[in-house]
Amino acid sequence: MKVLLFSTLYPSEQRPIHGIFVETRLRELMNTGRVDARVVAPVPWFPFKSDRFGEYAKFGATARHEIRYGLEVHHPRYFLPPRIGMTLAPFSMALGALGTVHRLRREGFDFELIDAHYYYPDGVAAALLARWFSTPLVVTARGTDLNLMPQYAIPRRLILNTAKLAGASIGVCQALMDQLQELGADPGKLHTLRNGVDLKKFTPEPRDEARRRLGLDSGNRYLLSVGHLIERKGHFVAIEALALMAPDVCLLVVGEGPERAMLEAQAKRLGLGARVHFAGMVAQQDLKWWYSAADALTLCSSREGWANVLLESMACGTPVVATNIWGTPEVVSNPAAGVLMESRTPKALMQAWTKLASAYPAREATRLHAENFSWESTTEGQWALFQELVRAHRASAVRSFPTP
Numbered sequence: 001m002k003v004l005l006f007s008t009l010y011p012s013e014q015r016p017i018h019g020i021f022v023e024t025r026l027r028e029l030m031n032t033g034r035v036d037a038r039v040v041a042p043v044p045w046f047p048f049k050s051d052r053f054g055e056y057a058k059f060g061a062t063a064r065h066e067i068r069y070g071l072e073v074h075h076p077r078y079f080l081p082p083r084i085g086m087t088l089a090p091f092s093m094a095l096g097a098l099g100t101v102h103r104l105r106r107e108g109f110d111f112e113l114i115d116a117h118y119y120y121p122d123g124v125a126a127a128l129l130a131r132w133f134s135t136p137l138v139v140t141a142r143g144t145d146l147n148l149m150p151q152y153a154i155p156r157r158l159i160l161n162t163a164k165l166a167g168a169s170i171g172v173c174q175a176l177m178d179q180l181q182e183l184g185a186d187p188g189k190l191h192t193l194r195n196g197v198d199l200k201k202f203t204p205e206p207r208d209e210a211r212r213r214l215g216l217d218s219g220n221r222y223l224l225s226v227g228h229l230i231e232r233k234g235h236f237v238a239i240e241a242l243a244l245m246a247p248d249v250c251l252l253v254v255g256e257g258p259e260r261a262m263l264e265a266q267a268k269r270l271g272l273g274a275r276v277h278f279a280g281m282v283a284q285q286d287l288k289w290w291y292s293a294a295d296a297l298t299l300c301s302s303r304e305g306w307a308n309v310l311l312e313s314m315a316c317g318t319p320v321v322a323t324n325i326w327g328t329p330e331v332v333s334n335p336a337a338g339v340l341m342e343s344r345t346p347k348a349l350m351q352a353w354t355k356l357a358s359a360y361p362a363r364e365a366t367r368l369h370a371e372n373f374s375w376e377s378t379t380e381g382q383w384a385l386f387q388e389l390v391r392a393h394r395a396s397a398v399r400s401f402p403t404p
Contacts, residue, residue: 001386002110003029003037004101004135006126007117008093009142010041012075013066014058017284021142021195021308022117027069028196028375029382038072038109040100042093042125045077054258076100087154090124101129111135112390119145119162119169120155127162136389139163140170140193143305146179147326160184167389170382172306173327193382194330196375197311202288204317204363210293216277221249223353224294224318226287226309227301229257234300234323234344236266241346243270245353250275251298254282254290291316296356300344304328314338314370317363321352331373336365 005026009019029035046059053060066073078096080089104111116126116139123139130137139162150156163169163185170193171177177190211218223242227233235253242251253263253276260278267276282290291297297313299322306327310320314331320338322328332338339356341348 001035001390002112003035003115003386004104004109004111004113005037005039005115005117006041006097006129007122008042009118009122010039010073011068012041012043012062012073014062017281019117020284023068024198025195025375025378025382026071026115028379030071032379032383034383035386036109037115038074038104038111039068040074040076040097040104042078042097043075044080045096074100074104086121086152090121090128090158093121093125094128097125097129098132101133105133112393113138113386115386116140118142119159120149123166124155124158124162127165130165136393137166138168138170138385138389139166140172141176141180141305142172143176143326144303146171146176146183147303147305150179150183156183163189167392168385170385173330175326175330176305191381191385193378193385194327194373195306195308195311196373196378197308197315197370199315199371199374201285202291202312202315202370204315204367205288205292207292210289213289214293216252216293217250219248221246221357222252222294223249223296223298223321224252224254224290224313225298225300226254226290226313227299229253229255229259229263231259232302234302235259235263237300237344237346237349238298239263239266239272239276240270241349241353242272242275244346244350247275249353250277252277252279252290252294254279254287256281287312288316291318294318295360296321296338296353298349298353299323299328300341300349301325302344307331310337311370311373314366317367319356319361319366321349321356334369335359336361336369338366 009022011018011020011023043062044059046056049057049061062075076097078092113136114126114130116123119141168189170191172195174192181187225235225238267273291313297320310331323344324340339352341352
């Protein structure tokens with residue numbers, strides 16, 4: 001089956017871990033040998049490549065065409081004007097990608113299905129392309145596209161129109177599909193296919209060895225906070241909670257982002273400079289050492305669809321402390337997995353950590369819980385759904401073709 005994956009959430013040389021979960025799901029499907037795929041991952045147009053423009057410069061520096069793991073990835077540009085960009089984005093994105101998609105067709109890649117990720121604006125743009133090319137469409141919701149964007153009237157209406165046009169909608173957690181149904185989508189088209197975890201890449205390493213490798217004091221206890229350094233991820237909650245904990249508890253922060261300077265200042269202001277370590281960006285293949293070194297992963301997000309870091313940590317034998325939101329209770333579903341916070345506050349994090357430490361699970365039990373979330377079932381479910389939609393589309397085309 002020839003599949004066109006469409007999403008701005010796809011890694012590139014400039015942003016190698018951006019949307020890596022989308023790439024992983026596609027690679028797992030392609031590993032079955034049943035699918036040939038191309039990726040169209042639009043990038044906002046930006047004229048400059050200088051580092052002084054920060055994240056925007058990465059848009060300008062992104063190559064128009066890349067090969068990742070043997071897979072063609074195309075990055076057409078689209079115009080994203082300030083202020084009104086949220087409303088115009090899906091239309092600009094679809095028009096910006098149109099030439100690339102036409103070229104793929106001319107070169108012989110007659111895709112039979114569009115696999116779009118992130119409902120707004122990406123899924124709405126993909127719906128336009130699906131109509132223009134008369135192709136079945138599947139849209140996967142991943143988090144803020146359904147737990148934030150429908151608060152705005154125009155995006156909400158476009159999301160519902162897309163759900164109606166799409167052959168199927170996929171949620172990475174049940175909570176997202178419940179939300180889409182509440183908005184008015186047809187429940188018969190809604191499917192939950194959770195992200196899996198790479199159980200070979202994320203494996204438990206001896207804690208002492210991991211700490212020696214990272215230069216950490218073996219006598220301390222460590223909480224780990226992984227993610228983009230933005231307000232939504234809640235690193236500031238973890239730092240403030242540290243002040244309520246015993247002095248041998250330290251915090252490891254892995255990630256980069258616009259709030260790093262503010263978070264460093266917060267740690268210094270609270271007198272925690274020596275107990276908070278900012279590791280910066282860490283390559284995905286090296287994350288297992290950080291997970292293995294920690295006593296617990298803490299995730300204080302305000303919004304998440306399905307947080308991959310939770311399963312990655314558990315696969316390394318490290319339990320989690322996390323906010324009780326969206327798909328997280330579907331992951332943290334027994335004591336071996338960790339503890340859910342009662343609220344998104346420093347006090348609640350401290351209390352959840354205390355509860356976890358008082359009945360700390362065996363690493364083997366935590367790893368065993370993660371093994372329930374391999375990619376195999378998601379891949380098989382995705383393949384079955386794609387087959388169903390392509391067959392239905394072919395049958396419909398035959399019925400609509402006039403007989404002589």
